[in-house]
Amino acid sequence: MLTNTTEMKDLYYPLMSDIIKVEQLTATEKRFEIALPDNQVLNHKPGQFVEVSLFGFGEAPISISSSPTKTPAFDLTVRRTGKLTDKMHELAVGSKLGIRGPFGNGFDVDFMKGKDMLFIAGGIGLAPLKSLIDYTIDKRKDFGRIIIVYGTKHPSEILFSNEIEKWKNLKDVEFHMTVDRPDDNWKGNIGVITTLIPPLEINVENTIASIVGPPIMYKFVLMSLNSKRIPDENIYMSLERRMKCGVGKCGHCQINHSYVCQDGPVYHYPKAKELEEAV
Numbered sequence: 001m002l003t004n005t006t007e008m009k010d011l012y013y014p015l016m017s018d019i020i021k022v023e024q025l026t027a028t029e030k031r032f033e034i035a036l037p038d039n040q041v042l043n044h045k046p047g048q049f050v051e052v053s054l055f056g057f058g059e060a061p062i063s064i065s066s067s068p069t070k071t072p073a074f075d076l077t078v079r080r081t082g083k084l085t086d087k088m089h090e091l092a093v094g095s096k097l098g099i100r101g102p103f104g105n106g107f108d109v110d111f112m113k114g115k116d117m118l119f120i121a122g123g124i125g126l127a128p129l130k131s132l133i134d135y136t137i138d139k140r141k142d143f144g145r146i147i148i149v150y151g152t153k154h155p156s157e158i159l160f161s162n163e164i165e166k167w168k169n170l171k172d173v174e175f176h177m178t179v180d181r182p183d184d185n186w187k188g189n190i191g192v193i194t195t196l197i198p199p200l201e202i203n204v205e206n207t208i209a210s211i212v213g214p215p216i217m218y219k220f221v222l223m224s225l226n227s228k229r230i231p232d233e234n235i236y237m238s239l240e241r242r243m244k245c246g247v248g249k250c251g252h253c254q255i256n257h258s259y260v261c262q263d264g265p266v267y268h269y270p271k272a273k274e275l276e277e278a279v
Contacts, residue, residue: 014053014098015040019091020073025159029124030089031065032076036099041072045106046132047238047266052076053098057087063128063238063265064102067135077127077159105266107132107210107236115208115234116144118200120221122151122193122213126159128238128265129212133167140172145207147174147200151193155179155186176200193217197224204230212238222269235269 021033044064053059066075121129136143167175176196178189
C-alpha cells in the first residue's frame with residue numbers, strides 16, 4: 001500500500017503536458033509527441049503505457065511508441081476508436097492533455113542483451129513494439145541480429161512509413177513486410193504475417209521473439225515459432241486488451257489472478273500460458 005503523499009500524487013494525478021508535434025500516419029492513426037512539464041523525463045521501459053486524460057472526455061491507457069533513449073519528449077500513437085481518441089485527433093500542437101504513468105510491465109531488455117532480436121508486429125501492434133525496436137537500434141552494440149516482421153491488412157494501414165524506409169536501409173537490420181489485401185501499387189509480399197516466418201534462418205537458442213498484435217494473431221504466430229523450435233522462454237508478448245485504470249483497481253483487465261495493467265502488458269510466454277484465455 002502506498003502511504004507517501006508524493007507517491008500517491010504521482011500515481012493518481014495527471015501531469016498537464018504539451019503536445020509539441022502531431023503527425024498523421026494513416027486515416028485512423030496519429031502520432032503525438034508529448035512533453036511533460038518542466039522538461040521532466042517519463043523514464044519508461046519499452047512496452048509500458050501511460051494513462052491519457054482530457055477533461056470532459058475521460059481517460060484511456062495508450063502505449064508509448066518511442067524508446068526511452070528519446071528524451072525528454074515521448075511519442076504516443078493513437079487510433080480513433082471512441083470519445084476520447086476522437087477528441088485527441090482534433091488536438092493540435094500547443095494543446096494540453098493529462099498524463100499519468102508510466103504503468104505496467106515492459107520488456108526485459110537486460111535479459112535480451114547479447115541476443116538476436118526477432119520482432120513480430122501485426123497492425124497497430126507495431127506502435128508499442130516500436131519502443132523496443134528503436135531501443136535496440138539505438139543500443140545496437142548490445143544486441144545481435146535485428147529482424148523485424150510486420151503485417152497489415154492493407155497498404156493504406158501501414159504505420160511509420162518513414163521509419164520503415166530507414167529500417168530497410170540499415171545494413172544491420174532485416175525487415176520483412178506483408179499485406180493481406182494488396183492494392184494496385186503494392187509490390188511486396190502478399191499474405192498473412194505467418195507466411196514470413198518459415199523462411200527465416202535464425203539461431204533458435206539465441207533468438208528472442210517479441211510479439212504484439214491483434215489477439216487472433218498470437219495463436220498462429222506461436223504455432224509458427226514452435227515449428228521453428230524457438231524455446232518458450234525466449235518468447236515475449238504484449239496483452240493490452242481491456243485495460244482501463246492502469247493501477248489494478250477497476251478489474252477490467254483481470255485474467256484469472258493476473259491484472260494485465262500491472263503484471264503486463266508484456267508477459268513472458270511461459271507465464272502467459274498459465275493464464276486461461278490469455279493467448
